[in-house]
Amino acid sequence: MRIWSTAIVLGLAAFSLGKPLARRWDDISEKHSWVEVPRGWSYKSAAPADYTFDLKIGMKQHGMEELIDHLMEISNPTHARYAQHLTKGEVEALTAPHPDSVDAVDAWLSFHGVDPAHASTKRTQAGDWITLRVTVEQAERMLGTKYGVYEHSSSGEAVVRTLSYSLPKELHNHIDVVAPTTYFSTLHSMKKTSFLQPEIKPVEDDATLKQLAPGATIPSSCSSTITPACLRALYNTTDYVPKSTSTNKLGVAGYLQEYANRADLQTFLKKYRTDAVGGSFTTQLVNGGLDNQNQPGVEANLDIQYTVGISYPTPNIYYSTGGSPPFTPDSATPSNTNEPYLDFLNYLLAQSTIPQVLTTSYGDDEQTVPQDYAIKVCNLFATLGAQGTSIFFSSGDSGVGAGDCTTNDGKKTTIFQPSFPASCPYVTTVGGTYRVPEVAVSFSGGGFSRYFARPSYQNTDVSTFLTGLGTKYSGLYNASGRAYPDVAAQGQGFQVVIGGSTNSVGGTSASSPTIAGVFALLNDYRLSTGKTTLGFLNPLIYSTAKSGFNDIKSGSNPGCGTNGFTAGAGWDPVTGLGTPNFLALQKLV
Ligand SMILES: *[C@@H]1O[C@H](CO)[C@@H](O)[C@H](O)[C@H]1NC(C)=O
Ligand SMILES: *[C@@H]1O[C@H](CO)[C@@H](O)[C@H](O)[C@H]1NC(C)=O
Numbered sequence: 204m205r206i207w208s209t210a211i212v213l214g215l216a217a218f219s220l221g222k223p224l225a226r227r228w229d230d231i232s233e234k235h236s237w238v239e240v241p242r243g244w245s246y247k248s249a250a251p252a253d254y255t256f257d258l259k260i261g262m263k264q265h266g267m268e269e270l271i272d273h274l275m276e277i278s279n280p281t282h283a284r285y286a287q288h289l290t291k292g293e294v295e296a297l298t299a300p301h302p303d304s305v306d307a308v309d310a311w312l313s314f315h316g317v318d319p320a321h322a323s324t325k326r327t328q329a330g331d332w333i334t335l336r337v338t339v340e341q342a343e344r345m346l347g348t349k350y351g352v353y354e355h356s357s358s359g360e361a362v363v364r365t366l367s368y369s370l371p372k373e374l375h376n377h378i379d380v381v382a383p384t385t386y387f388s389t390l391h392s393m394k395k396t397s398f399l400q401p402e403i404k405p406v407e408d409d410a411t412l413k414q415l416a417p418g419a420t421i422p423s424s425c426s427s428t429i430t431p432a433c434l435r436a437l438y439n440t441t442d443y444v445p446k447s448t449s450t451n452k453l454g455v456a457g458y459l460q461e462y463a464n465r466a467d468l469q470t471f472l473k474k475y476r477t478d479a480v481g482g483s484f485t486t487q488l489v490n491g492g493l494d495n496q497n498q499p500g501v502e503a504n505l506d507i508q509y510t511v512g513i514s515y516p517t518p519n520i521y522y523s524t525g526g527s528p529p530f531t532p533d534s535a536t537p538s539n540t541n542e543p544y545l546d547f548l549n550y551l552l553a554q555s556t557i558p559q560v561l562t563t564s565y566g567d568d569e570q571t572v573p574q575d576y577a578i579k580v581c582n583l584f585a586t587l588g589a590q591g592t593s594i595f596f597s598s599g600d601s602g603v604g605a606g607d608c609t610t611n612d613g614k615k616t617t618i619f620q621p622s623f624p625a626s627c628p629y630v631t632t633v634g635g636t637y638r639v640p641e642v643a644v645s646f647s648g649g650g651f652s653r654y655f656a657r658p659s660y661q662n663t664d665v666s667t668f669l670t671g672l673g674t675k676y677s678g679l680y681n682a683s684g685r686a687y688p689d690v691a692a693q694g695q696g697f698q699v700v701i702g703g704s705t706n707s708v709g710g711t712s713a714s715s716p717t718i719a720g721v722f723a724l725l726n727d728y729r730l731s732t733g734k735t736t737l738g739f740l741n742p743l744i745y746s747t748a749k750s751g752f753n754d755i756k757s758g759s760n761p762g763c764g765t766n767g768f769t770a771g772a773g774w775d776p777v778t779g780l781g782t783p784n785f786l787a788l789q790k791l792v
Pocket of ligand 1: 656657682683
């Protein structure tokens with residue numbers, strides 16, 4: 204079924220250039236391509252010409268540089284504008300495309316038989332994303348490409364993607380990215396950053412873990428198993444009573460088919476935080492996401508049990524982001540693209556209120572994300588930050604890289620493999636520790652981006668680390684790239700109730716919600732004193748709030764056949780600046 208207008212509407216702009224129309228739009232050049240089929244995927248067949256899907260066009264946002272300038276001012280604790288977050292309207296004015304870009308893209312769409320004003324052509328509030336319903340045949344003509352059906356080896360999921368795409372030369376200045384094209388990851392294929400740890404025996408029922416007395420010392424069990432009592436005592440939040448629960452919120456980004464279970468949360472609270480029994484969270488369904496209470500997810504339960512376990516009674520929101528079922532060749536149903544970022548982030552940006560803290564526990568090897576796509580998504584995080592949200596990502600569970608760590612540029616060079624979005628300079632990336640006193644846990648992801656330059660806020664700390672490192676690992680990592688993690692928290696032996704029984708779970712997936720809980724309490728404190736929330740954190744934590752972290756000085760993160768980096772005094776690419784000390788941070792923020 205063709206639901207767009209079949210009439211070819213000739214754009215006026217096309218005439219005004221005085222170029223023959225076909226020449227204007229036929230002069231195409233490559234936007235992005237891969238030299239090999241992304242690893243883990245295999246080509247199955249050509250995509251059926253009449254398969255219908257939603258094509259997203261990411262327009263160049265004409266005020267993005269200005270937005271970043273604002274963000275750097277409002278997140279700099281010594282600046283007069285500190286924490287004066289932008290409004291939704293101000294952000295939309297900056298992320299809107301230039302009218303010339305709108306004219307050019309609309310003329311191109313019209314040339315291809317898409318009525319830019321048709322009801323099926325959707326635009327975000329700012330107009331920076333256009334979503335069109337197209338057939339494969341039409342997308343192939345517009346993008347000078349051939350789509351294929353590719354299958355993911357471990358999940359069996361099939362997607363419609365391409366190894367390269369092009370745009371008319373004139374549009375390269377107006378369009379940043381088109382999706383789905385060469386970004387292959389889906390919610391199913393992404394790397395989760397948590398895993399069950401059956402070798403760690405769950406902690407026995409213990410009255411001292413149910414509720415810590417004020418000022419209590421850290422229970423001895425915390426050296427091997429972690430409960431909210433451990434984290435609250437370690438990070439010094441035990442005695443803090445939240446006061447701003449009518450305005451403060453914490454959001455957890457969820458997965459496809461990963462559901463946070465309400466009954467399990469109650470069982471968890473009865474076992475590990477009795478004063479919070481009855482505490483809950485709300486679930487928001489994004490893009491067809493579900494809330495199946497018969498299917499509790501390890502990751503979802505881990506995240507929500509620990510964000511609630513630390514931040515209670517701060518309202519917590521679990522975002523269950525959907526996606527249509529994977530591509531099936533015989534289905535006539537239009538399918539959306541199952542892409543993990545765009546739908547969710549654009550959903551959040553369309554809301555009138557956004558949680559002031561957001562935690563996410565998944566990622567990809569950076570090299571598997573097309574660079575223009577990674578930049579676009581990273582800018583979406585900056586856009587949320589400019590509106591006052593602190594965004595946490597787990598740093599990954601493979602140290603400096605998993606497997607043989609070879610490049611996908613056809614040369615198969617071995618290099619450390621940074622992960623994305625951990626490598627985006629506008630998120631706060633969280634590594635892992637274990638034991639008491641804390642040391643780095645060996646899987647803690649850390650490294651240096653090959654896409655994003657080192658941001659100025661971490662110049663001093665990262666330079667100091669690099670001077671100490673000398674020539675070790677030279678060539679394996681990008682010394683001028685954005686370095687991560689920024690901070691760390693416990694990441695092993697977390698007690699999580701799943702389907703009624705308690706399991707040990709590990710991963711930097713545990714560390715990120717822990718840090719999110721602590722920063723939600725700091726936001727609560729700021730709100731209670733009449734201040735705004737902290738927003739984008741990195742310029743603050745690398746400067747005036749640095750002493751609020753407990754520096755982790757031992758451990759390392761092996762990977763790629765090496766011993767990895769070593770944690771030491773000061774910032775390091777294993778545990779960042781260290782683990783949070785709430786009482787100290789409270790005085791610094
Ligand atoms: C290192 O990072 C910089 C800054 O993002 C980038 O321009 C450069 O290409 C990267 N170098 C390598 C070898 O990846
Ligand atoms: C918590 O506070 C105590 C006492 O001030 C301090 O010794 C400890 O290092 C703090 N914990 C962390 C993780 O910084």
